[in-house]
Amino acid sequence: MARCRSTGGRPDPVRIGISCYPTLGGSGAVATELGKALARRGHEVHFIVTDVPFRLGEFYENIYIHQAETASYPVLRTPPYDFALAALMAEIAVDYDLDVLHVHYALPFAVCAYLAKTMVGPRRLPVVTTLHGTDVTVLAQDRAMYSVIRLGIEQSDAVTAVSQSLIEQTRSVFQIDREIACVYNFVDPDVFHPLHRKHLRERVAPNGENVLLHISNFRKVKRIPDVLRVFARVCEQVPSVLLLAGEGPEWGEARELAKSLNIMDKVHFLGRQDEVASLFSLADVFLLPSEKESFGLVALEAMASGVPVVGSTAGGIPELVSHGETGYLADVGDVERMAEYTLSILRDEGERARMSAASRARAMSHFHVSSKVAEYERIYESVIGAERT
Ligand code: GMT
DSSP states (O other): OOOSBOTTSSBOOOEEEEEOOOSSSHHHHHHHHHHHHHHHTTOEEEEEESSOOTTOOSOOTTEEEEEOOOOOOTTOSSOOHHHHHHHHHHHHHHHTTOSEEEEEOIIIIIHHHHHHHHHHTTSOOOEEEEEOSHHHHTGGGSHHHHHHHHHHHHHSSEEEESSHHHHHHHHHHHTOOOOOEEOOOOBOTTTSOOOOOHHHHHHHOTTOOEEEEEESOOOGGGOHHHHHHHHHHHHHHSOEEEEEEOOSTTHHHHHHHHHHTTOGGGEEEEEOOSOOHHHHTTOSEEEEOOSOOSSOHHHHHHHHTTOOEEEEOOTTHHHHSOBTTTEEEEOTTOHHHHHHHHHHHHHOHHHHHHHHHHHHHHHHHHSBHHHHHHHHHHHHHHHHHHHHO
16 A cells, blocks of 8 residues: 555555554544544554454444454463464554554553564554553553553654643653654544434433433542532432443442432433433533543533533543533532532523533534544654655
C-alpha cells in the first residue's frame, strides 16, 4: 500500500494494527470506533487482541481480527499473555506488511509493541501509543509498574493522550518532556443524537418524573455514592428517577447505599447495557461526579444526544463540559452543589432546552469523529514518513 499523502488531500490507505482492551470501557470503545472509521475511509485495519472488541458490530471486509492465544504451563504462575501478544504483533506486522501499530494504553500494549518492534528487526514498525488514563493516573503509583509504563511511553514513535489534563499529568508523573499530542475522544453524531422515545420514557418515568442517568464500569473512581447522594437530594425536591447502567466492583455497595438512602424504588439498576444510545434518549441530565476522569467519553455521548452533564472538575472533564453552557461542574465530592445544579436544569425548561442544544452543538463542533480520525491519520503519516527517511 502507498504510504504518502495523495494529491486529493485525503491520505492514501495504510495498513494499521490496533491493540486495545476488548472489554467494556472507554479506551476499547475509542479504539474500536477508530478502527471502524479508518476502515470506512479505506484503510486496512488489523485488531491484534485477546478477544473480539465489544463494539465491532457489523462486518467490514477490510477489518481483520487476530486473537492472541496464550499457553499455560505448570511452571508459570500466570499465562504469558503479554509475550503472546507481543509475538502476535510481530507476526502480523510481517505477514500483513503493517505500516503502523497503534496501541491503546501504555500498559501492557506499548511495552508489547516495543518488544514486537525489536523482534521484527530491520523491518521498521512505527508505534503510536494513545494514553487513556488509568495507567498514568492509577497504575503508575505502583513502583513495579512505573518504570515499565515509562519505558512504553518513551519507546513509542508518537504518543497521544485524550486530554490536555492527561498530558500534564503524564509529564509530571513520569518527569518526561517528550512530545505528546492531544487527540480528544470523539463521537459519531449519527449514532448519538437526540431522540424522542415517548413510549420508552413512559415506561421508566410513568408519572412524568425527571430522568437522571449515570453509566460507568462502577469502579471506585466513578464515585457512585455521589451519584446516589446527588439523586437523593434532587428527588426530595422534584419527582425523579435514576437510571444506573453498567457493572463493576462498586455495584453491590451502591445497592446497599440506595437502600439506606431510601431511594431504592426510584433507582433502576440496569446492569450491563451494550446499546447505550437509546438510554441517553430517556435522560434529562447525565451525572459524572468522578474522582479521576481523563476525558469522559460517556459524557460526550450524552452531550451528542442532547443531554446536559452535571459532574466534577476532575481531569479532562472541564475540557469537554463547558460550565454554565453545556452543563455544570463542581469540585469532586461536592454533592450539595451538584444537586443544586441538577435542580436548576430540571426546574427551568428554557435552561434545559438551551443546554441540550449547546451540548449537541459542542459535541459536533469539537469532537466529531471525522476530525479526530483525520488527526490520527496525520500522526500515522508523520511516523511512517519518519521511519522512511
Ligand atoms: O472510565 C473507565 O474506567 C474506563 C477507561 C478505560 O480505560 O476504558 O476509560 C478511560 O478512557 C476513556 C477513553 O479515552 C476516557 O474517556 C475515560 O475518561 C478514561 N477513564 C478514566 O480516566 C477513569
